[in-house]
Amino acid sequence: MDKVAVVTGANRGLGREVARILAMRGYRVIGTVRDPATGDVMRERYAAEGLRFEPLAVDVTKDDAGERIAAAVADGVDVLVNNAAVALEGFDLGVVDKTFAVNWYGAARVLEALLPRLRDGGRVVNVSSGVADEATLPDAIREQLWADGLDRAAIDQLLARFRAGVANGGPPDGWPRSAYRVSKLALNAYTRHLAKALADDPRRLRVNAVCPGWVRTDMGGPAAPRSVDEGAESILWATEIPPDGPSGGFFRDGEPAAW
Ligand code: NAP
DSSP states (O other), X not given: OOOEEEESSOSSHHXXXXXXXXXXXXXXXXXXXXXXXXXXXXXXXXXXXXXXXXXXXXXXXXXXXXXXXXXXXXXXXXXXXXXXXXXXXXXXXXXXXXXXXIIIIIHHHHHHHHGGGEEEEEEEEEEOOGGGOOTTSOHHHHHHHTOTTOOHXXXXXXHHHHHHHHHTTXXXXXXXXXXXXXXXXXXXXXHHHHHHXXXXXXXXXXXXXXXXXXXXXXXXXXXXXXXXXXXXXXXXXXXXXXXXXXXXXXXXXXXXXXX
């Protein structure tokens, strides 16, 4: 049976590199690419190298994004790299909404649509960030993020409260003034929740969050210390976690990262 991987945001940056290497490792890769013309060029280029890359024009903020990706992997999927994200300048309600739409609601939408399609030993890699380190957060916020039963609905509620605070002049007490950071804190909390919720799933799924480090992409900028392949390697490590390997963790370069 074909090994199948889905990578969101596969047209540039870390997603492109991860998708290319997974294809080189023998995966049939379905890569989301918002611009169909870019996708066609990529497909042809990879095909010329003997790699199977299937672009799928999907904007993860759209309601049907999950269904469309799931339809492309009707026979099952082994690896999901939930990578697409934005890091926008500034801090206001518009930035909060746009950031949450991609980095939280988009990531959760894709993940939930593909969960039923994951095969035995399937791996989900939620591409997170070192900014999701909770060490500098007040205890009260950390307690909310680690609360028992913090499921999708409860995380949505936390983010709705954050948004309401911003609408009223600023984030609620103790929350950082960064929509990007909050979106990745939410993704990490969801990673923990899902790993627990799926612990008895007979498919032995592994759900982890990964920080690629600060990487020279459009997002990371030219001053970042890491190359794209170094960042991609950190992500790729988690696509190879065996069925008895860790789940519900946060990793950088294959080592546990601080929550
Ligand atoms: P990037 O170069 O800016 O690429 C972002 C990717 O996400 C692009 O393919 C982009 O597609 C896609 N995307 C954005 N909005 C989308 C939407 N609504 N629907 C579908 N795709 C969308 O970023 P990167 O540096 O490769 O980052 C990749 C991941 O690593 C992200 O999750 C980021 O948070 C994380 N990360 C990066 C760094 C860093 O230093 N670079 C550090 C920590 C974590 P378009 O081209 O169509 O916009």
